[in-house]
Amino acid sequence: MSSDVRTRRDRIEQLVRTAREIGYAELAAEFEVSEMTIRRDVEALETLGVLRRVMGGVIAVQGKDNEPSFATRMADAAQEKNHIADMVADLIGPKETLILDSGSTALAxxxxxxxxxxxxxxxxxxxxxxxxxxxxxxxSVVLTGGELRSGELSLIGPSAEDTLSHYNCDTYVMGVAGIDGERGISDYHQAESRVKRAASSRADRVIVAADKSKLGRVTFVSIAALSQIDAIVTDGPSDHPTLVAARGAGVEVICVVGQSVPAPAADTHTDREPT
Structure with missing residues (x-):
């Protein structure tokens, strides 16, 4: 498969996940290719289980264990993730010992x-x-041991968990697939989730970094209750029911403000919601 085809298919997956349903003609116009080319792309993506063909177009597959590819997650809300990442970095003090999760937001x-x-x-x-x-x-960078997870380039398994058990850290920055007012924090992958739990137990402060698409979402594996984390940094609206529930559970909620309009010199990045 050529890099152009791979890039187009990653982008189709992203568009379908965002729009939930989209027509062949619209996709063909977006990428300036024939509908036949789009149909071949869609057939390949359907085989991977990321979408489903319907009359005239495609719809997103709704599955709690259906994790999008890393490339797709990197492309999703990339600008918003960068704003979230900047705010998270602002919360980290000099000389801290930091556990930094795997995933697209943690990489940002x-x-x-x-x-x-x-x-x-x-x-x-x-x-x-x-x-x-x-x-x-x-x-100083300490890389955990463990099994290398294909596609994610993350380390999982007992060796990764054991490495984390030897350290006492100030802050853990966690990336997640879902945050829900009742179900708490969740992710797609069982082994990744065990590493997240191990990291959470070794840090004095747990910061969850998540774009607004994760709010109200419940995925396959439960990681923690809202009361077990300390802060959420997100670009979601401050009155989102999940964030309201988080504040009720004692979580500090930091909502990143869009940067299209210049902000005042003080507190340029966020609206901080009271805990």
């Missing part, structure tokens, strides 16, 4: 931490996050 946090001169010690199961920070001056 790793990039945002670069150049800040914080002198961190970073423990991570993410090879990409480790590579992003390995050359940062005065920063």
């Amino acid at each position: 946090v790793a990039h945002s931490l670069r150049g800040r001169g914080l002198g961190l010690t970073v423990v991570t199961p993410s090879i990409m996050a480790a590579l992003a920070l390995v050359d940062e001056p005065d920063t």
Whole structure:
């Protein structure tokens, strides 16, 4: 498969997940290709289980264990994730010992931490996050052991969990697939979720970084109740029912403000909701 075809199919998957339903003609116009080409792309994606063909177009597959590809998650709400990542990085103090999760949002946090001169010690199961920070001056990077997960480049399994058990850390930045007022924090993958639980138990503070698409979503594996985390950084609306429930559970909610209009000099990034 050529890189152009792969890129187009990743983008089709992203568009269908966002719109939930989209027609062949609309996709053909978007990518300036024939409907026959789009139909071949859709057939391949349906085989992977990421969407389903219907009359005249496609719909997203609704499954609690159907995890989008890493490339798709990187493309989804990329600008919003960068704003969230900047806010999370603002919350990290000099010389902290930080557990940095795997996943697209955590990787954005790793990039945002670069150049800040914080002198961190970073423990991570993410090879990409480790590579992003390995050359940062005065920063030490500890990569957990474990089995390398294909597609994610994250380390999972008992060795990863055991590595985390040896450290006492200040903050854990967690990426998640779902945050719900009743079901709490959840993710798609069982082994990834066990690593997240292990990391949560070794940090004094747990910050969940999640874009608004994760709010109100429940995925396959439960990780923690809302009361077991300390803060949520998101671009979702402050009155979202999930965020209201989180504040009721004692969680600090930080809603990132869009940056299309210049903000005041103080508190330029966020609206902070009282706990």
